[in-house]
Amino acid sequence: MDAPPEPPRRRRPALAVVVLLLLGGMVLLAAWGVSLDRAVRSQFEGKRWAVPATVYARPLELYPGLALSPDALAEELAALEYREQPLAPRPGTWQRQGALYLVHTRPFAHWDGAEPARRLRLRLDSDTVSALADADTGSPAALARLDAARIGHIYPGHTEDRWLLQLAEVPPLLVAALMAVEDSEFFHHRGVSLRATLRAALANLRARRIVQGGSTLTQQLVKNFYLDDERSFRRKFREAAMALLLERRYSKGEILETYLNEVYLAQDQERAIHGFGLASQHLFGEPLETLAVEQLALLVAMVNGPSYYNPRRHPERALQRRDLVLQRMGEEGLLTPEAVAVARERPLGVLPAAERRRRGYPAFLELVQRDLARDYAREDLQSEGLRIFTTLAPAIQGAVEDAIATRLAGQPQALEAAAVFLDADSGEILALVGGRDPRFAGFNRALDARRPIGSLVKPAIYLAALAQPGRYSLASLLEDAPLSLALPGGQLWEPRNFDREFRGEVLTIDALAQSLNLPTIRLGLEVGLPEVAALAGRLGLPEPAPLVPSWLIGTGEHPPMEVAQFYQTLAAGGFRTPLRAVRAVTRQDGERLSRYPLATETLVDGRATWLVQAALVEAMRSGTGRSATLLPGQVLAGKTGTTGDTRDSWFAGFGEDLLGVVWLGRDDNGPTRLTGATGALPIWTEVMRRAQARSLERAPPEGVVDVWIEPATGRYSAEGCPGARRLPFHADALPDEWSECGRRAQRPAGRGLADWLRELLGQ
């Protein structure tokens, strides 16, 4: 019988075992694969998507007529990290020849539109842009916007630092050199390179230990996910597997970009320097895009051994390795032999550790974060790669920092400082300093130090009074005489003037300009303490509880930022504009998430505000601010504040555009031995000078007229009469009496007051 041969039964169990083993192995492997894949993804996503928000300063807008000193321009360009280079051949370079400047702007995607790179020619005459033109076409330009300086990032912690780059921002030559040296098959392999691994394995076998890597960039990236530097075959195998997984999940571009931002390149004391962007800042103090060929080569050289090739510690080794990289670049055709030869002649170009430029605006960044915290979750700011466009003006910030450093030089270490400078019309914060060391991210006194504001509160009292035109004018006489008030507790309060003198009767304008306490307290009590406090509250100084008469001379405690909001309304003619530090937020791709528009609100009568402004101008001219040395012809308004035992030295003041509040004091509340005029005022003055704050010289608002008065009585007078002063008045509430001299000089027979008034009002 030819029965079909039976399958050999004996074999079946063996096959089953094999199959079972295989299946079991497959399940185990699959499980291992799943877990490894999960690890790879969480690591990679963590690295890749944790892109902190980038914070930008406001871009400088250039136009003929702009007040801009050479120093201010240099400060702005330094914040932008522009390099001086003859003819400004590339974006991000500039050149100065006397009054003429060439500035080659970088292309920049502003939140409200992109600007192309442009080579601008501008001329600065007497600290003003006198001409602006496109350097290539020669045609005049009415307006040109520079790129916005990167001023920081919002990180999850403080130990790690990144200067994150998108692939498109990385110089192609760097990428090409990196591949030439580290992984020439990057675009062709799938995570591991068998050829490179075999070559390395051979070398390792020969040496009987691991001497060569043979790792692809992908493997190196995976290796970077681990903190230690263990070198075992088991780890190698795991890394290779993870590299394969990574390549399967993500594109070459994504892997490369992550690598460029992740690779460990240097150590700065406690701080690990990861990524080429930050390494470039760390070594050269410049962004990657402005580096020269040999500098790029040095960065590539350091990948292989960040501490071994540390160019600051081992310049010889670093130079050798750099030249090797340059040679490889030549071999790969990335550089001509001539270029290689030239580059090899160049020094390392590394900044000495001490001279590294340290830029940072921790106080301002904190304000930005607080503002944004209202609208954004913290994780989003830290991980979504948002772009935050702020209002910081680098030149003003620089001026404020310098002025504080100058004034505090030689002062006791305990003397602290805070300052807020802003644009009074837009409410945009231009500069913020939170302490004596502006680089130190500690207690932010500009935002958080609640200190008695002293006489800075007084304008609120006069504003409340002058808003009642039938009752008060700048020429009203106030009594400057001893005052004794019974307080609710039964105590007696006997306030004094700063100089402990009594003047009898003084004009309202002088009482404020000279910051006299007694007339101010009388005025405040006459108008009504609750009424005045309510007005101050609306202006941005929250009401204290309990409300006591001494509040009228500044026992209320406020941080400089609140004082700044209060003075903003005074400076902007009664229009309150909320202070802002952020203009807009976009995603990385430019899609706008939010805009913080200009808002304004009529808070107090523009005429009353005008009168208070006039008194504060008088304060600068003849009152407590008279020691200020401003620019010739610069007319500004300001107010000093000094608290008991000189614990706080304040100054707040403004011109047509710029407003500043400066505070000096000690955290332990000890005496500073400085008054507002000797401590804070010189700082404010220096900033207003350097920033060329525009003079207050506009026409008064409708309903305000200037009138000559007799100082001793507040009655009408005339130009030429002895001591006559010209003061602004509410047009509905002019003085109703004439001085003798005024009547004779100003009122020809047959014409009544009504005629004269009509003429005065131009009707």
Next chain:
Amino acid sequence: MQGYPKPAGPRLAALLLWTLFIAGCAAAPQASRPAPAPPTTTGTESRPAPARERPAQPRPAPGPAASLQLEAEAALAAGDPDRAATLLERGLRLEPRNASLWLSLARARDAEGDEAQAEQLALRAVREAGSQPELQRRAWTFIVQLRERRGDSAGADTARRRAADAGGD
């Protein structure tokens, strides 16, 4: 991220390991980027600018904001008040005393639907208009419209008187 192609190199996929990995990975969700919740979005749902008579105006000597204002007016006419407001705010940073910019911004805010801000900005325009009666009249006339629209006839009358007082042509 574009420009770097996926590799087309040796076929490692043949490896058993590889297939297994893929089997393992297939279950895992694809990488996706979480989206932050935007707090305030602007621009898309604002209503188009209502057609208004636009009297020809004598323009002062053009300042740095002149081109921005022209662009803004075009954006407003094209029904994009958000863009217009953005340009005008930029212009106002350069020329904060330019009453015409304030008034244009008031119109843009109105077109965005914020009538309260529109009125405040128009009042600001009045303040900055100073000795320019024509601009004052236009600002007050605009305030009349705003007040009438919200039914404040007393306020509209006041504004109308101010417009008449301002004169202009």
